[in-house]
Amino acid sequence: MVAGRHRSARWPLLGFGFGVGAVAAAVIAVALGIGQVTGNQACAAVLNPAGAVSGIATHYVLQSVGNCSYPDPPANQLFVALSPPEYDSAAACGSYLEVHGPDGSVTVEVIDQCPPCAQGHIDLSEPAFAALAPLSAGLIDVSYQTIADPPLPAPVSFEVKDGSSQYWLALLVINTGNAVASVQLETAPGAWLDLSRASYNYWIDAAGAGPGPFTVRVTDTLGHQVTVHGIALDPGAVQDSGVYMYGAGGAAPPPASAAPAPSSAAPSSAGPPARRPRTSASPARPPAAARFAPIPSPPDPVPASPSPGPSC
Template sequence: MRRLPFVLAAALTATSLLPDPALAKSGRSGESAAATRAPAKPVAGKATKGKATLYELQSGGGNCSYPSPPADNLYVALSPREYAAAAACGGYLNVTGPKGTVQVKVVDQCPECPAGYIDLSRTAFARVADPGKGTAAVSYRPVGNPRVGRPLSFRVKEGSSRWWLALLVIDHGNPLASVEVKAVGGAWRKLARADYNYWIAQSGAGQGPFAVRVTDTRGHRVTANGVRLAPAVIQRTTTKMY
């Protein structure tokens, strides 16, 4: 479905959360707009000042491939630069606007947004500004070690087999730095992240079950055991990142 743009104010010079990525596609429905002014280089330790608009996911959990939106419906889509080919997926931002602050999960990409523009769920936007206005000046910053409250879950993508494996990691809190798998009796094998947020072993990793070692961008590293080669099944564990 086409996005219905609002008429926005002039674009804002902004910083980015992550390096330049390859562009990924996103199926979206909602109201937002974008401007084209180039962002400034990031300034460490400072919040990004920019604009927020609002939208609703059509289905699923956005470009990050999560099976569904967060239960509280508090989520955000980032510009391609800040989405960073899925490197931002699963992380959280604190967003502050005229009405207050809300914590949102990164689940999607806003292909037409420049860095500094974010697309909030309608529920999240209402926490920081008047939804009737459609756009608001905001500031936002990453949340370190957000409280997730759930252990890790995994989803093996449809089409996976002993010869090709794609694995989604759910409920990790901080953005992820690496994912590795090891079959029984084998060695650790590092997976490559796709821009739709699955971690891929192009030549497969065997029949499983697998041990999965997950490392986040803040240095937390945990291992979950017994992950099965079971496509399209959400596999819940008792392992938490921190």
């Protein structure tokens, strides 16, 4: 199950203990109604620029899939792992952060969780960290914030989890740009079933949805929505929808006053595959008791409050 999926820490204690925030606590802001779905995909707006988080960053090497369960990291290898409060039981998966450091800035995709990180501490891939400071720095001061409608690397795709059947279904949604608010299955014409998100980022129908193929509707935290037909019950295969979440092929979002469908986190009877440990180039590690922390049980979802921001 998820509680058995651990990661190796790769930074020294630096005079403070895990679980005690060394920086002011802050939560990544998620705003509603920001950005446009028509126009240039390369146009991305910063969500709530006045609410950037001031924190710290370290770096690590990903040896297997991250907690978000994406089969591959971004092609540019620019990604980040968040602390448990900011990972928020996978609610942040697939979103992008703009991170500013001593020597520059970088845009990274959220694909992983860092259990020993306190809130305000992000763990970057080595290429992402190197865009901000030399790897030898180990730990640096940064500021970061979520961005709206980042450039999309590809159309939305889906992976049906290994072990899925007509009696139990788990779907992973890939290439959404913004975090996902809800995933629904059409059970009859015009009738939609809300799936529950597990802390490893699959969306679960614990009762099963039959043999398929399925019609799936995905809504992101900014209200962009796509409906994809013909998703096959083909466990382990990544299925490209050919539809972009926004921009080319995306549906227009509802008015800014309409809140996105709340996400729900629920453990499933079939957990994710075990993850291999990660390696670190750091010269020191904390004691074994501090290195590993179980992924917490999903908390009740907290609705995001609307926060206007610039459009592109």
